[in-house]
Amino acid sequence: MGDLAQRILGRTRLSVTVLGYGAMELRGAPHWHPKAKEMTLSQAQAALDAALDSGINFVDTAPDYGQSEDYVGRCIAGRRSGFFLTSKCGCLRDAAPPPGSVRPPHDFTRAHIRQGVEDSLRRLNTDFLDLVQFHGTPTKQQLEENDSVEEALALQREGKVRYIGMSSTLPHIRDHIAMGVFDTFQIPYSALERDYEDIITEAAEAGAGIIIRGGMARGGPGGLSGPNWDAWESAKLDELLDGMDRMEFLLRFTLGHPHVHTVIAGTADPDHVRANVQAAMHGPLPADVYQETKRRMDAAGVVPA
Numbered sequence: 001m002g003d004l005a006q007r008i009l010g011r012t013r014l015s016v017t018v019l020g021y022g023a024m025e026l027r028g029a030p031h032w033h034p035k036a037k038e039m040t041l042s043q044a045q046a047a048l049d050a051a052l053d054s055g056i057n058f059v060d061t062a063p064d065y066g067q068s069e070d071y072v073g074r075c076i077a078g079r080r081s082g083f084f085l086t087s088k089c090g091c092l093r094d095a096a097p098p099p100g101s102v103r104p105p106h107d108f109t110r111a112h113i114r115q116g117v118e119d120s121l122r123r124l125n126t127d128f129l130d131l132v133q134f135h136g137t138p139t140k141q142q143l144e145e146n147d148s149v150e151e152a153l154a155l156q157r158e159g160k161v162r163y164i165g166m167s168s169t170l171p172h173i174r175d176h177i178a179m180g181v182f183d184t185f186q187i188p189y190s191a192l193e194r195d196y197e198d199i200i201t202e203a204a205e206a207g208a209g210i211i212i213r214g215g216m217a218r219g220g221p222g223g224l225s226g227p228n229w230d231a232w233e234s235a236k237l238d239e240l241l242d243g244m245d246r247m248e249f250l251l252r253f254t255l256g257h258p259h260v261h262t263v264i265a266g267t268a269d270p271d272h273v274r275a276n277v278q279a280a281m282h283g284p285l286p287a288d289v290y291q292e293t294k295r296r297m298d299a300a301g302v303v304p305a
């Protein structure tokens, strides 16, 4: 089989592989996240090498992901010219969500954004990020009160970041799109979590690059929040698999959205990396299967917001 397909990441014009690598699973332990587990340097090396050796050219991490940035810096900084590297800003590194919330706290002051990016560069063992994304979906008001975007633009002028993105969710995402300053949006989306299906189109038509997280429905039931795995059963999606496993089916559904540019599939398992690459090489689901999946999910009540 050939190489992974590439798509142009909106107005960044970066040519990114349709399958990216989400490095959150390299967080290690201890960490507040319920899925946190021990992660050695050699395990992280194996997962990251599997991603780059398979042709993936886009790696997503964040200061919020435990040891992830350190491992990316230690394991693949020597291959830096072979991939686009993105991290996040605003993170209070590894601070746990306050009681009653699943979202960790953030600080979008100018000083913290600068310090955060400079700390990321040091951990990642690089001089620049291809993309820095605001993490945690700050409101437009928070961004304006703090002049947060100005600081990101200053870092861009200094060459420390090439492009500026937003990891965005409802209800703020339309404000973020209208601000017109973000080169990319990172958005949760899969067959089981279709809230953003139309918003992805809106953001892409405004010129932004679209990075999908949760594109494999976060691996299965039992996460903090997110996809409706019961809907898989009620829609009888197993009937549509035709030899695929569920993960391949989900990834190929996500790739079927015409405005998705890259899906940052998260995994700490090198075999899963390679399986995901093979799945992505099969391309989007056949058109009839894609339409039937949407029809069944509509009937199951999993619809765009």
Ligand SMILES: NC(=O)c1ccc[n+]([C@@H]2O[C@H](COP(=O)([O-])OP(=O)(O)OC[C@H]3O[C@@H](n4cnc5c(N)ncnc54)[C@H](OP(=O)(O)O)[C@@H]3O)[C@@H](O)[C@H]2O)c1
Pocket (backbone or CB within 6 Å): 021, 022, 023, 024, 025, 060, 061, 135, 136, 167, 186, 212, 213, 214, 215, 216, 217, 218, 219, 220, 247, 264, 265, 266, 267, 268, 269, 271, 272, 273, 275, 276
């Ligand atoms: N901006 C944000 O707020 C935010 C939030 C969450 C995530 N992210 C980013 O998005 C990336 C992906 O998001 P996500 O982790 O929420 O969702 P995801 O990519 O849909 O799912 C990841 C889960 O799927 C499992 N998985 C992956 N490939 C598999 C395979 N072939 N077979 C079986 N299981 C498989 C992984 O477990 P194994 O390790 O066992 O493979 C992991 O538990 C993260 O790594 C991170 O970079 C960003």
